[in-house]
Amino acid sequence: MIEIYICDDEDAIRQQIQTALERKILAENYDMKVVCSAASAQKLLDAAKDGRQGIYFLDVDLKDREWDGFRLGQQLRRRDPYGTLVYITGYGELAWRTFQYHLEAFDYIVKEPERVGPSAARCLEEINMRLLEQRRNPVQTLTLRTGEVVRHIPLDSILFFETASAAHHVLLHTQGGRIDFLGSLNELEEQLGEGFIRTHRAYLVAADKIEAVDLKHNKLWAGGRECLLSRSGKAKLRRKAEGNQ
Amino acid sequence: MLTFQYYLLGFLDTVAGHFMLVSYLLAVTDEQAVWSRLKKLPPLSLSPVIAFLLSLGLSAVLEVGILRYFIMSFVTLVMCSLWVTWAWRWDIWRAFSAVCMAGILQVAATALVQVLFLMFPSGLKLDAAAMAAALLFSAASAAMLKRLHFGTWFRLLLEDQANLRRTAALIFALEISMETFLILQNGVRGQYLAAYYSLAVVLVLLMIGLIVYLAHRFDDSRLLQAQRDIIIQQQIYEQSLEDIRREIRSFRHDYKNLLAGLPLQTQEGAQDVLCATLPELDADFDRHLGEKIRLSVQIGNLRIPQIRSLLLCKLTDMGNKGVECRLEVLYPVERISINVWDFVRCLGVLTDNAIEAAQDVQQPWVEIVLLAQGGSVFLRVANPYTNVIDPGKLWENGWSTKGPGRGLGLSGYRHILEGYPNATVCTSWENHVFVQELTLEDRT
Numbered sequence A: 001m002i003e004i005y006i007c008d009d010e011d012a013i014r015q016q017i018q019t020a021l022e023r024k025i026l027a028e029n030y031d032m033k034v035v036c037s038a039a040s041a042q043k044l045l046d047a048a049k050d051g052r053q054g055i056y057f058l059d060v061d062l063k064d065r066e067w068d069g070f071r072l073g074q075q076l077r078r079r080d081p082y083g084t085l086v087y088i089t090g091y092g093e094l095a096w097r098t099f100q101y102h103l104e105a106f107d108y109i110v111k112e113p114e115r116v117g118p119s120a121a122r123c124l125e126e127i128n129m130r131l132l133e134q135r136r137n138p139v140q141t142l143t144l145r146t147g148e149v150v151r152h153i154p155l156d157s158i159l160f161f162e163t164a165s166a167a168h169h170v171l172l173h174t175q176g177g178r179i180d181f182l183g184s185l186n187e188l189e190e191q192l193g194e195g196f197i198r199t200h201r202a203y204l205v206a207a208d209k210i211e212a213v214d215l216k217h218n219k220l221w222a223g224g225r226e227c228l229l230s231r232s233g234k235a236k237l238r239r240k241a242e243g244n245q
Numbered sequence B: 001m002l003t004f005q006y007y008l009l010g011f012l013d014t015v016a017g018h019f020m021l022v023s024y025l026l027a028v029t030d031e032q033a034v035w036s037r038l039k040k041l042p043p044l045s046l047s048p049v050i051a052f053l054l055s056l057g058l059s060a061v062l063e064v065g066i067l068r069y070f071i072m073s074f075v076t077l078v079m080c081s082l083w084v085t086w087a088w089r090w091d092i093w094r095a096f097s098a099v100c101m102a103g104i105l106q107v108a109a110t111a112l113v114q115v116l117f118l119m120f121p122s123g124l125k126l127d128a129a130a131m132a133a134a135l136l137f138s139a140a141s142a143a144m145l146k147r148l149h150f151g152t153w154f155r156l157l158l159e160d161q162a163n164l165r166r167t168a169a170l171i172f173a174l175e176i177s178m179e180t181f182l183i184l185q186n187g188v189r190g191q192y193l194a195a196y197y198s199l200a201v202v203l204v205l206l207m208i209g210l211i212v213y214l215a216h217r218f219d220d221s222r223l224l225q226a227q228r229d230i231i232i233q234q235q236i237y238e239q240s241l242e243d244i245r246r247e248i249r250s251f252r253h254d255y256k257n258l259l260a261g262l263p264l265q266t267q268e269g270a271q272d273v274l275c276a277t278l279p280e281l282d283a284d285f286d287r288h289l290g291e292k293i294r295l296s297v298q299i300g301n302l303r304i305p306q307i308r309s310l311l312l313c314k315l316t317d318m319g320n321k322g323v324e325c326r327l328e329v330l331y332p333v334e335r336i337s338i339n340v341w342d343f344v345r346c347l348g349v350l351t352d353n354a355i356e357a358a359q360d361v362q363q364p365w366v367e368i369v370l371l372a373q374g375g376s377v378f379l380r381v382a383n384p385y386t387n388v389i390d391p392g393k394l395w396e397n398g399w400s401t402k403g404p405g406r407g408l409g410l411s412g413y414r415h416i417l418e419g420y421p422n423a424t425v426c427t428s429w430e431n432h433v434f435v436q437e438l439t440l441e442d443r444t
Helices: A011-028 A041-047 A069-079 A096-103 A116-136 A185-195 A231-244 B002-028 B034-038 B042-061 B065-087 B092-119 B126-147 B150-158 B161-187 B190-268 B271-300 B305-321 B340-358 B408-418
Strands: A002-007 A032-038 A055-059 A084-089 A107-110 A141-146 A149-154 A158-163 A169-174 A177-182 A196-200 A203-206 A210-214 A219-222 A225-228 B324-329 B365-373 B376-384 B423-430 B433-440
Touching: A002 A011, A002 A041, A011 A032, A011 A055, A011 A116, A032 A041, A041 A069, A055 A069, A055 A116, A069 A084, A069 A096, A084 A096, A084 A116, A096 B324, A096 B365, A096 B376, A107 A116, A141 A177, A158 A185, A158 A225, A185 A196, A185 A203, A196 A225, A196 A231, A203 A219, A203 A225, B002 B042, B002 B065, B002 B092, B002 B126, B002 B150, B042 B065, B065 B092, B065 B161, B092 B126, B092 B150, B092 B161, B092 B190, B126 B150, B150 B161, B150 B190, B161 B190, B190 B271, B190 B305, B271 B305, B271 B324, B305 B324, B305 B340, B340 B365, B340 B376, B340 B408, B340 B433, B408 B423
Parallel strands: A002 A032, A002 A055, A055 A084, A084 A107, B324 B365
Antiparallel strands: A141 A149, A158 A169, A158 A203, A169 A177, A177 B423, A196 A203, A210 A219, A219 A225, B365 B376, B376 B433, B423 B433
16 A cells, blocks of 8 residues: 655645545545545655655745755655655746656646545546556666765666766666766675676676677777776676577 | 986986976876876876977077076976876867976976085085985975875966966966076176075975966956946846736735635535635646745755856856756755866756756756755756667767767866766666766765
């Protein structure tokens, strides 16, 4: 069962959302339940101690000195990295992109009397569809953290890892980008296991992404980008190729 | 046999001199990534070899010691400058200034070691012991200068692009006078030598003071300039506040009319009309004012004058070019964990590139998200693009989404950040949106 949490300090709004969600769950027979409807951030955090892939409806503008919607979202993300965050906002002044990139917030609904309930129900429908889709095609991901930002990178989009010139920095090359993070190739090699080959002291390459190998000049290519190949890397490649035959 | 020893000692002396120069160079340039810089050291080993061979050649031709000394010093300075140009990827004048400054400090170190030897006479043979002592002393004092952040000030002075040549000439003149000073010791009587060397050290300290003073002056004038810029930009910003005020006044008028008619309409039972007008008015308010108010709140959160000035300038630029700007600054930006000017330069490069690339699209937009939390700052600049991205070339110098040769700024951007281990840089392109992210963590 998926747990739903609501946090808003306006009682009327909170009530409306809760009623709408419960009706939707009943009507569609979702495997979900509103387990907490809190007026303050602290109450929500107490209730959501070990939230696992929960759904959270949070007010952006909490009248609380310590917590605002963003900080509360960050705290919840730390506890529940795969949860779904939906924000409730009073006006169009929401810095939505910041919420999207930093908290992977799913959507927001606007606090308008009459409309807030239906919007919440529609939002729940979309969340349900996404969760079903995820269950049908589970995507294996690698979780990285840069500063406060947490990223979930699908394993099949990873081309290779490369040590950066700055100490302890690793560059992750994906199909559509390059991400810099703090880490070590040794740990990644251990963590990722089989599908990745350490072709060089400074390179860890996804085996199925290798496009071309130039044994003469000690190079190989993945996703159009050049990687280095060492002598022991060549031996590993050869072993891998023989294993596949 | 004696001559061989003499030459060997001469060669070692040259090598030691270079070692001292490099350690002071690292201090003067305020180098953070010392090891990666030292990896580029091997080509510099050519310099002492060339210098030594040259000195052999010169001693055969020239009799006058002083002239020989000057030629040698100058050649060494030039060779080291060339190395710095290559290793730091600086332009030649900056490199030359840095090497001259390191040279001045080296003179001070030599003089100080001489003073120590004169004050505490030991049985050691002066040449070899002095050399070892000078090496140790130079490494220690270079570390100390680094701790005192002399390099930060010196780099600041070199950032004054307009006066760079003048600065280089000044430091070169100081270097020549110090070298001359050291040569003139030959004419000083024994009992005055200690005082003479002490004087040399004092002179170098004064020069350090002068450099710091000049850097201070430059920094102040630059801040003043930024504030002047802000005042100009502020006028544009105030204009938009004035617009907001005017619109609010007209809305007040509309609302008053509406509220005045309310009792009458409810009496007449004309609720349908009311229900239709209210949302319309609301939407109207959002359309006319919502965006402007939002933007003014975001700009208000930029509390660092240099950053505010730059972004206001870029916003105006985007306005003129018809590029829609989406700016989000959720929390006040008050502190930044790298040099503010370095950050401003990075921000400038990223926004300039984004504006340029976005203009290829029908409805151009640029999105800037700046999030400050604690001492950490996160920057994200996104723009649409139309060109094809070749990931193999993306990180080469001079490449951009506009095609080769246009993205010269990006290599400068990377170069600035190389010096900061707390900076992480991410790039991505998906669905024809190009994104650059920069995270600066506060590790203090």
